[in-house]
Amino acid sequence: MKRTQKTNTREGLLDAAEAVVIEQGVGAMTLEAVAARAGISKGGLLYHFPSKxxxxxxxxxxxxxxxxxxxxxxxxxxxxxxxxxxxxxxxxxxxxxxxxxxxxxxxxxxxxxxxxxxxxxxxxxxxxxxxxxxxxxxxxxxxxxxxxxxxxxxxxxxxxxxxxxxxxxxxxxxxxxxxxxxxxxxxx
Incomplete structure (x- = not known):
């Protein structure tokens, strides 16, 4: 169950990063922007992806x-x-x-x-x-x-x-x- 939730969270974060890239360009894809787009804290993002x-x-x-x-x-x-x-x-x-x-x-x-x-x-x-x-x-x-x-x-x-x-x-x-x-x- 946790693995599925973790996978879903990672996919959601990648979806958010993809949306930022498409809408604003890769230069705007900061950890803060991805976290905000995904609706989670930057710490939550860092748990799954430790860097840009x-x-x-x-x-x-x-x-x-x-x-x-x-x-x-x-x-x-x-x-x-x-x-x-x-x-x-x-x-x-x-x-x-x-x-x-x-x-x-x-x-x-x-x-x-x-x-x-x-x-x-x-x-x-x-x-x-x-x-x-x-x-x-x-x-x-x-x-x-x-x-x-x-x-x-x-x-x-x-x-x-x-x-x-x-x-x-x-x-x-x-x-x-x-x-x-x-x-x-x-x-x-």
């Missing part, structure tokens, strides 16, 4: 967990064999109708900025992508194609997160077709 870095690490870990769960669901829908991990990643990162993209877009940019001061905070995301890459290789997908797919999808992801470029739906559909063809040709 711990809050950011918690937020990054939660994002990585959400991404892992979504990827696992997409992977389960793919038939075994070459290209399985690549197709699942393609589907996950180019899914414009799912709930994953908008949430990540709102929070990921500010968090990446905050984590740039301490790259160890990005380990959960790094571990996810290293696992996906290794999964591609384990599927028998060629290494050069796996790097190409990862680089293309990461580029698109960061364009969205940081608002760098805005490919049209038609452009994205064309990219999806091209990447699918690259994956399928490598899997023959």
């Amino acid at each position: 870095d711990a809050v950011v690490r918690g937020m990054v870990s939660r994002i990585a967990s959400i991404v892992r769960e979504r990827f696992a669901a997409d992977l389960a829908n793919e038939p075994p064999g070459q290209g399985r991990h690549a197709r699942a990643l393609l589907h996950m990162l180019l899914d414009t109708e799912g709930s994953l993209a908008p949430r990540l877009q709102r929070v990921a940019g500010p968090l990446l900025g905050a984590a740039s001061n301490n790259p160890k905070m990005l380990e959960p995301i790094q571990n996810f992508f290293q696992g996906v890459h290794q999964g591609m290789l384990n599927d028998g997908f060629p290494a050069d194609r796996s790097w190409l797919v990862l680089a293309a999808l990461d580029g698109l992801k960061y364009w969205k997160i940081f608002g760098i470029l805005h490919p049209s739906e038609q452009d994205l559909a064309g990219l999806r077709l091209l990447l699918t063809r690259i994956i399928d040709e490598a899997s023959l």
Whole structure:
């Protein structure tokens, strides 16, 4: 019972931190602001997260967990064999109708900025992508194609997160077709 309550409190605090980041930016995400948004004392927040870095690490870990769960669901829908991990990643990162993209877009940019001061905070995301890459290789997908797919999808992801470029739906559909063809040709 206590573990569930503690988990719920941690999730509520991460929700509050996410709301502060979205509404006011990562610079405004102080321990005081998160505690106030969550409706608890700063001491209550410190019990769960002893520093601002711990809050950011918690937020990054939660994002990585959400991404892992979504990827696992997409992977389960793919038939075994070459290209399985690549197709699942393609589907996950180019899914414009799912709930994953908008949430990540709102929070990921500010968090990446905050984590740039301490790259160890990005380990959960790094571990996810290293696992996906290794999964591609384990599927028998060629290494050069796996790097190409990862680089293309990461580029698109960061364009969205940081608002760098805005490919049209038609452009994205064309990219999806091209990447699918690259994956399928490598899997023959």
